[in-house]
Amino acid sequence: HVNHMATHDPVALAPVEQVPDVKIFSIEFPGHIQNSEKAYLGGAPLDLRYRIKDPFSIPIQGETVSTGNFLLKATRRYRVKRQPDTQRSLPPYRVPTEDDVPYNEDEEPECRFEMVGKIPKTTRFAGLADYQHIVDPKDELSKIKSDIMNMEYESLIALKVDNRTPLEDIASLQLIPPPSISKSTIPHAFR
Numbered sequence: 001h002v003n004h005m006a007t008h009d010p011v012a013l014a015p016v017e018q019v020p021d022v023k024i025f026s027i028e029f030p031g032h033i034q035n036s037e038k039a040y041l042g043g044a045p046l047d048l049r050y051r052i053k054d055p056f057s058i059p060i061q062g063e064t065v066s067t068g069n070f071l072l073k074a075t076r077r078y079r080v081k082r083q084p085d086t087q088r089s090l091p092p093y094r095v096p097t098e099d100d101v102p103y104n105e106d107e108e109p110e111c112r113f114e115m116v117g118k119i120p121k122t123t124r125f126a127g128l129a130d131y132q133h134i135v136d137p138k139d140e141l142s143k144i145k146s147d148i149m150n151m152e153y154e155s156l157i158a159l160k161v162d163n164r165t166p167l168e169d170i171a172s173l174q175l176i177p178p179p180s181i182s183k184s185t186i187p188h189a190f191r
Contacts, residue, residue, distance in 0.1 A: 022117030024071050027062070028124045048125045055145045056135050062123040069119040077110045 027033075027046065046062035135142050147155040 017113075017115045019070060019115050020117050024117045024119050026067070026069065026071075026119045026122040028122060030125055046123050046125075050129070051134075054134070055142075055149050058129075060125050060127045060129055062125050063127075064121055064123045067119055067122045069122065071116040071119055073114045073116050075112045075114075077112075 029048070031048070046064075047059035048062065049057050049059045051057040135145075144156070144159065146152075147159075
């Protein structure tokens with residue numbers, strides 16, 4: 001019985017890295033996060049809204065699942081020559097631009113990998129976007145919804161209701177959108 005591991009060159013084997021005992025919460029968000037402080041508000045459910053300021057916008061709910069993932073930081077650096085009459089960039093390694101001249105055309109970039117930590121939980125937005133009903137912002141219905149959401153009691157008390165039947169003025173017919181259109185937000189695999 002021959003031990004195949006003993007016959008291999010130990011230099012050719014991949015290095016063994018220890019995973020730091022750092023726990024990282026991952027959010028797989030299909031977009032750009034503009035305010036990271038608001039992105040994770042103390043365990044509140046995460047929503048994906050296409051129109052943030054529109055109270056009629058129906059969000060996609062984030063689902064938190066257990067994962068066994070790791071975060072690996074990959075860095076690729078090139079050595080570049082400094083252009084004449086320019087100051088040295090700090091640090092000396094940076095991402096090259098079109099104006100940069102490499103020291104050596106055949107030089108491979110320096111690649112480094114660093115294990116950052118464990119990702120025990122991930123929030124994913126796997127749901128489908130529901131039908132989006134866009135209400136005219138000047139419409140009275142938008143003002144009422146905004147007053148309810150912002151608890152503007154004085155505006156709600158001062159509200160005047162038009163008691164005409166809808167058939168009298170069909171142009172001003174207001175349809176209140178339902179809270180959601182579809183029953184399911186998860187895509188189905190149809191056969």
